Amino acid sequence: MAARHGRKTWQYLMACVLVVSGISCFPGFVAPSTGAAPWRLPGARAEPLEAPSRASLQLSVLIVGAGPAGLLLADRLLSAGCNVHLVEARQDPREGALEGRAYALGLGIRAQRAIRTLGDELWESIKPSGFASERFKLHISEKMAIDLRTPEDNNGLEPSLLIYQSDLCSAMLDHLESNQQGAGKLKISFQSKLKSLDTSTGVATLQSGDTLSELPAADLVAGCDGVNSVVRASIAAANPAFEVEQTKLPGSFKVLRFPQMPSKLDPSAVHAIPGKGSTSAFVEPTARGACALINWRDGVDTKPLPNLGELTESAEKARETLASYFPLIEDAINEDAGQQFVNQQASQASTVKCNSYHLGRAVLLGDAAHCTGGVSGQGCSSAMKDSVVLAELLQHEVGSGRSVAETLAMYSRQQVPEGHALLDLSLGPSAEVGPLKKALYGAASFAGTLLSKVGIGDPPLQTLLTTCLTPFSEIRRDRDFFFGDFPKQAEFDEMIEKVSS
The missing domain is CATH 3.50.50.60 (FAD/NAD(P)-binding domain)
Structure with missing residues (x-):
């Protein structure tokens, strides 16, 4: 889903690269559960992570x-x-x-x-x-943001x-x-x-x-x-x-550490922010300020601004360029942030x-x-x-x-x-299921997110994954209609046995 050619770059970078920090910034929508498995809170299913036993292993x-x-x-x-x-x-x-x-x-x-x-x-x-x-906010523009996760969802x-x-x-x-x-x-x-x-x-x-x-x-x-x-x-x-x-995955990223959250952002929330051109930023509060993942695509025409991948020498030029790309966080992009940016090698x-x-x-x-x-x-x-x-x-x-x-x-x-x-849940339905089911998945995910805000159906996928202990395989099988059939356990056993034998 995230890698589909032609989608706005900031959206698919949000899905593919931006979230190395541990909270998915996009997509935040998921289809309502098609099976009988409900959203389970910790303790609601019989798969406890037990404390260490007293048995001694001589390994x-x-x-x-x-x-x-x-x-x-x-x-x-x-x-x-x-x-x-x-x-x-x-x-x-x-x-x-x-x-x-x-x-x-x-x-x-x-x-x-x-x-x-x-x-x-x-x-x-x-x-x-x-x-x-x-709290998790997806910014559509400088003045518009969607709450994908709130304290009520927890x-x-x-x-x-x-x-x-x-x-x-x-x-x-x-x-x-x-x-x-x-x-x-x-x-x-x-x-x-x-x-x-x-x-x-x-x-x-x-x-x-x-x-x-x-x-x-x-x-x-x-x-x-x-x-x-x-x-x-x-x-x-x-x-x-x-x-x-x-x-x-397409795109490159670097990590910036800020001494405080940018003043235009909710200091208690995680923020996914589109930048100009092909860029995006993922900003989250920390105990010592804020962490920002800055994403871009090389080879994209960003004139009159330079491509972020070209900023490798001048900290001042990096500071000015980053501030131009991301007005929402420009007050946090100081000289030190520019120096952090040029000092790092880009990651993928x-x-x-x-x-x-x-x-x-x-x-x-x-x-x-x-x-x-x-x-x-x-x-x-x-x-x-x-x-x-x-x-x-x-x-x-x-x-x-x-x-x-x-x-x-x-x-x-x-x-x-x-x-x-x-991996399936992260990337969404593959091209093999066809454009119709991919479109239906997107529509059902959006509708499910809206309905979950009034207590109907599952919460957005990221919230579901973060706040329950239901196995990923069970969550994936609930979405077989959109993704195609997930392999049965016997099929996995046979695949694994071929390597072991």
């Missing part, structure tokens, strides 16, 4: 990637008795390094519930670094927490290290890159600076290493049956779709397994759910005598449908 685990998913998995497995080596290519975020962590995330009920499987202490330590918000749930990834990871690292102090079961290697992995033996090669070292064989290697995952590449190299579709979002999430001793979580490019705003939440599901399966199944390989197959069977469903 050696290598976790590649110290983002939210990797840190949550490490904490869960250490609590279960595993020996964990956590490897991260970036610097320790507590040292002020923002590389790859400059943007803000939105932690809805799924992420909150996953974090709380470690107890309330961690969640309470995270909250002061975030900004609670239940039905009494705790609001989403908007937090910089650097602050979230710092709090999780503090919790991880404080709980394991003196236990001798945790090793963390920052600024260390995985260079190679044998998925059958769990033997990996690590590069730290100019030094290459072979690590002892691990019982389990968890790839939490993002959209360009080395673990995923190792699985693909080891087995031709493993299939991955990685698609770059991608989607990832795999036919299995494991091979041998290796397993994939989060963006390494199923990236939506930020479109749905559920990247962090779905990654943390992966960590919880994997940790609980290992504790229950391996703790009961099942092999790691068998347990990883169970993880794939449970989570692959969720990843495929989330």
